[in-house]
Amino acid sequence: MARPYVTLRRDTWAALSNHTEIRLDEDTLARLRGIGDPTSQADVAEVYRPLTQLLHLTMVNAGRLNDQRNDFLRLNVARTPFVIAVAGSVAVGKSTVSRLLQELLRRAPGSPKVDLITTDGFLYPNAELQRRGILHRKGFPQSYDRRALLQFVMDVKSGSPRVEAPVYSHSKYDIVPDEKIVVEQPDILIVEGLNVLQPARVEKNGLSGLAISDFFDFSVFVDAKEAHIKQWFTSRFLELRRRAAGKDEGFFVQYQDMSEEEAAGFASEVWDTINGPNLRQNVAPTKQRATAILRKNSDHLISEISIRKV
Numbered sequence: 337m338a339r340p341y342v343t344l345r346r347d348t349w350a351a352l353s354n355h356t357e358i359r360l361d362e363d364t365l366a367r368l369r370g371i372g373d374p375t376s377q378a379d380v381a382e383v384y385r386p387l388t389q390l391l392h393l394t395m396v397n398a399g400r401l402n403d404q405r406n407d408f409l410r411l412n413v414a415r416t417p418f419v420i421a422v423a424g425s426v427a428v429g430k431s432t433v434s435r436l437l438q439e440l441l442r443r444a445p446g447s448p449k450v451d452l453i454t455t456d457g458f459l460y461p462n463a464e465l466q467r468r469g470i471l472h473r474k475g476f477p478q479s480y481d482r483r484a485l486l487q488f489v490m491d492v493k494s495g496s497p498r499v500e501a502p503v504y505s506h507s508k509y510d511i512v513p514d515e516k517i518v519v520e521q522p523d524i525l526i527v528e529g530l531n532v533l534q535p536a537r538v539e540k541n542g543l544s545g546l547a548i549s550d551f552f553d554f555s556v557f558v559d560a561k562e563a564h565i566k567q568w569f570t571s572r573f574l575e576l577r578r579r580a581a582g583k584d585e586g587f588f589v590q591y592q593d594m595s596e597e598e599a600a601g602f603a604s605e606v607w608d609t610i611n612g613p614n615l616r617q618n619v620a621p622t623k624q625r626a627t628a629i630l631r632k633n634s635d636h637l638i639s640e641i642s643i644r645k646v
């Protein structure tokens with residue numbers, strides 16, 4: 337049976353890259369890594385350099401096609417941003433992948449302006465989630481203001497000069513009122529989030545039939561076995577709790593009185609009741625929609641890469 341993907345082992349993938357020097361110094365890499373994420377210089381060279389090259393060639397050719405199409409249509413419009421999505425479970429390491437791609441793409445020929453936004457800014461505030469009875473469903477598709485997110489991506493992709501996105505704080509566990517991220521005509525926009533590859537819903541009114549994924553030029557799904565991701569989630573929870581020790585503000589203060597075992601048990605329960613079901617029901621089923629799938633083994637090491645060929 338024909339498959340739309342070509343799947344390559346890491347060493348075969350690494351050999352595709354020419355030896356253009358895209359390097360990150362150790363301090364920069366340390367700044368980009370998420371909590372508990374061991375991404376190394378070897379990963380940059382073997383996994384992210386070929387991915388950056390593939391992204392860059394896709395971008396250059398998409399830009400050319402757009403220019404020619406606009407000429408044909410006699411449209412006098414500027415080039416609009418190339419949009420890259422990064423999808424995958426909670427705690428799989430999307431943020432590290434997104435921040436690395438941002439940094440590496442900034443170093444690509446022409447030094448493009450690369451902005452990054454996370455979809456958590458479009459979560460409904462806790463008070464609204466509570467009103468809807470879905471506070472225990474944070475991260476599920478229905479916990480986002482999907483219409484506002486779609487409008488945001490359409491506005492950026494259409495070349496609007498200035499577009500604002502709301503901001504979520506993990507430490508407050510809520511939307512930060514009055515804080516905004518401003519996106520001003522980047523060459524590349526990276527959109528990171530659990531549900532970015534969800535297909536369109538059929539709505540009764542308004543923007544029916546469209547999803548943010550209709551505006552992506554390239555998408556990456558970060559994949560791993562659920563048992564490993566749960567382990568990373570639990571370790572991160574314990575680490576964040578440790579870091580909150582002695583502080584009197586922030587979401588993790590409430591877990592200070594628990595023993596390590598109780599805290600691990602609590603994280604495991606959050607996984608089993610919220611993030612695990614969300615992964616299985618909503619996130620994992622969108623994997624095959626991605627242009628690239630990065631498969632991680634138990635150590636976060638990317639061992640296999642699949643790329644859509646048709």
Ligand SMILES: Nc1ncnc2c1ncn2[C@@H]1O[C@H](COP(=O)(O)OP(=O)(O)O)[C@@H](O)[C@H]1O
Binds near residue numbers: 371426430431432506
């Ligand atoms: N409770 C938290 N407190 C502070 N930072 C957090 C918390 N949960 C997640 N993060 C950070 O937020 C980012 C997004 O986390 P998450 O949505 O789980 O995606 P991923 O781990 O795939 O990047 C990561 O950089 C992570 O380290």
Ligand SMILES: CC(C)(COP(=O)(O)O)[C@@H](O)C(=O)NCCC(=O)O
Binds near residue numbers: 456
């Ligand atoms: C904020 C998130 C929903 C992820 O948001 P994303 O940027 O992927 O849209 C997730 O990281 C999270 O914190 N889930 C919380 C589940 C819970 O503890 O209720």
